[in-house]
Amino acid sequence: MKHVKSLATQYELELLFDEPMARHTSMGVGGPAEVLAIAHDHDALQALVSYAAESHTPIALVGSGTNVIFADEPLPGIMLKLGRAFAELERQEDAELTAGAACQLARALEESIRYGLAGLECCWGIPGTLGGAIAGNAGMGDASICSLLKKVEGLTWQAERVTLTSEEFSFGYRRCSLSQYILTRATLTLHSLDPEEQKKLLAMYRTRRRNQPTGVRSSGCIFKNPGGDYAGRLIERAGLKGTTIGDAMVSPMHANYVVNRGRARAADILALIQLIRKRVNEQFGITLELEVKIISAAGHDLSLQ
Ligand SMILES: Cc1cc2nc3c(=O)[nH]c(=O)nc-3n(C[C@H](O)[C@H](O)[C@H](O)COP(=O)(O)OP(=O)(O)OC[C@H]3O[C@@H](n4cnc5c(N)ncnc54)[C@H](O)[C@@H]3O)c2cc1C
Numbered sequence: 001m002k003h004v005k006s007l008a009t010q011y012e013l014e015l016l017f018d019e020p021m022a023r024h025t026s027m028g029v030g031g032p033a034e035v036l037a038i039a040h041d042h043d044a045l046q047a048l049v050s051y052a053a054e055s056h057t058p059i060a061l062v063g064s065g066t067n068v069i070f071a072d073e074p075l076p077g078i079m080l081k082l083g084r085a086f087a088e089l090e091r092q093e094d095a096e097l098t099a100g101a102a103c104q105l106a107r108a109l110e111e112s113i114r115y116g117l118a119g120l121e122c123c124w125g126i127p128g129t130l131g132g133a134i135a136g137n138a139g140m141g142d143a144s145i146c147s148l149l150k151k152v153e154g155l156t157w158q159a160e161r162v163t164l165t166s167e168e169f170s171f172g173y174r175r176c177s178l179s180q181y182i183l184t185r186a187t188l189t190l191h192s193l194d195p196e197e198q199k200k201l202l203a204m205y206r207t208r209r210r211n212q213p214t215g216v217r218s219s220g221c222i223f224k225n226p227g228g229d230y231a232g233r234l235i236e237r238a239g240l241k242g243t244t245i246g247d248a249m250v251s252p253m254h255a256n257y258v259v260n261r262g263r264a265r266a267a268d269i270l271a272l273i274q275l276i277r278k279r280v281n282e283q284f285g286i287t288l289e290l291e292v293k294i295i296s297a298a299g300h301d302l303s304l305q
Contacts, residue, residue, distance in 0.1 A: 001035055003051060004078065011044035013037055014083065021070040021079065024062060026127065028217040029266040030070025030295075033079035040083035042184070049182065050159040052078055059157070060295060061182055063102070063132030067219055071296035072266045082131065086184055091115045095190045096150065101131030101183040105138070105145075112190055113201045119148050119190035121201065126220075130186060135179040136291070137171045146171035146178075148188040154181035174224050174291050217260040218251070222273060223288040231280075231288050232256035238279045245272045270294065 001017070008015050015037055021030030039045035052059040058077030062068060086102035095117055099108050105128055109120040122143030123133060130145075132138070137146045146169075153163050162181060169177045193201065223231035235241070235255035242252045244261075246268030251257035258272055277288050 003055070004035060004037065004048070007044075007047050007051060011047050012040035012083070012085075013044040013048060014040065018074075019079075021062075021065070021075065024079075024081070025065030025068055025070060025219070026217060027065075027069055027219045027264075027269065028260050029072070029264060029269060031072045031074050031266075033075045034077055036079045036081065038081045038083040039086075041085040045080075045082070045155065045182070045184070046159050046161075048078070048080065049155055049157065053158050061131075063129035063135075064104070064127060066128040067132060067136055067138075067291070068293045068295055069219055069266055069269055071270070071294070073297055075295070075297055080182070082129075082182075082184065086131075091117070092187065095192050096187055097190055098185060098187045099130050100185050101129060101134070101154075103130045104128070105130055105133050108188075110205060112188075113193070113198060113205060116193045116195075116198055117190035118193045118197065118201065119188065120145075121204075122148075124205065131183045134176060134183055134186060136174050136293075137176040138174075144171070144173075145188075146176050148190065149186055150189045151187040152178055152181075152183055153185040154178070154183040156181060216251075218257045219292045221256045221291045222258050222276070223256055224291045226286050226288065229286070230256070234280050234284055234286060234288070235276055238276075238283050240276055240279060243272070243275070245269075245275070248272045250276065 007013055015035055017035050018032040019036040020032050022028050037048055039048055061080045082102040086100035089099040089103050089111055092098055097112050105123050105126055109123055112120050122139045123145055126138050133145045137144045139145055149166055151165050225231050232255040240250045241255050243250045247261040247264035248268040249259050249261055251259045258269055281287050
């Protein structure tokens with residue numbers, strides 16, 4: 001990592017060595033990353049990603065960590081985060097909004113309503129960054145963020161800049177082909193609100209979503225809904241609400257949430273996820289697919305077989 005240190009003397013790059021990933025996720029678990037690198041501008045990002053590609057150093061990207069679970073073991077290589085230059089937000093003409101991938105979704109939603117623009121309500125109450133939301137096509141019910149995208153900018157893992165318009169990517173339920181890039185900026189097409197609607201939306205924005213466990217650590221929904229059913233309903237029907245392993249518990253409020261009651265380790269959470277999958281499969285013959293990303297030294301989406 002000597003070279004990464006020297007990059008930090010030339011670029012707006014912040015480095016944290018042996019940084020516990022538990023500090024960077026809403027679930028509050030995860031072992032140390034060899035280096036957590038926060039690129040505060042485009043030059044720093046490009047230099048770091050080029051270095052990782054040329055030196056074959058493992059590198060992965062994290063936003064606000066609200067949909068990822070890191071394993072307990074140390075993670076070799078670079079964990080990348082986007083910093084200051086990627087958090088900007090601007091209203092464009094024609095009901096468009098351009099925002100950096102590190103912009104918090106909640107801020108994008110609130111600002112868009114203040115600008116008199118609607119569309120982002122599908123992300124009401126969803127924590128995390130715009131980049132993370134696009135990578136997983138976050139949303140609620142049938143509405144999700146990728147349908148609002150006009151254009152995105154980003155980098156490939158070989159550090160080449162890319163700009164893609166909506167005809168050049170595809171998305172579906174909690175997936176988007178753009179997740180293969182390091183997204184840096186997006187332009188969203190919204191629609192104008194009349195003042196009455198704007199007042200209503202602002203009032204709604206201030207109320208809290210009531211169907212989520214609050215005040216506890218979680219990663220949102222663990223599993224995707226299988227076609228025609230709800231993962232939470234199946235988990236509840238399997239009698240698993242409130243089941244614990246260590247300090248990891250199937251939320252008594254929303255069965256598709258696993259919560260960290262304080263001192264859970266990633267191993268406890270992963271064991272509970274395994275148990276849920278096994279029981280649901282035994283009872284209903286359905287294999288639940290993960291919505292949350294599990295990241296370990298072995299790479300993304302650690303197999304849970
Ligand atoms: C209490 C709670 C409620 C939630 N409710 C919902 C909900 O209603 N609907 C919903 O869809 N989700 C929900 N989530 C899940 C989560 O908030 C979303 O998936 C969110 O969009 C993830 O953003 P993030 O910045 O935290 O991404 P992270 O969790 O940090 O990363 C998720 C994935 O996105 C990738 N990624 C992050 N940034 C970028 C980027 N710039 N470019 C490319 N890839 C990137 C990461 O590599 C990773 O694979 C909830 C989570 C919590 C904790």
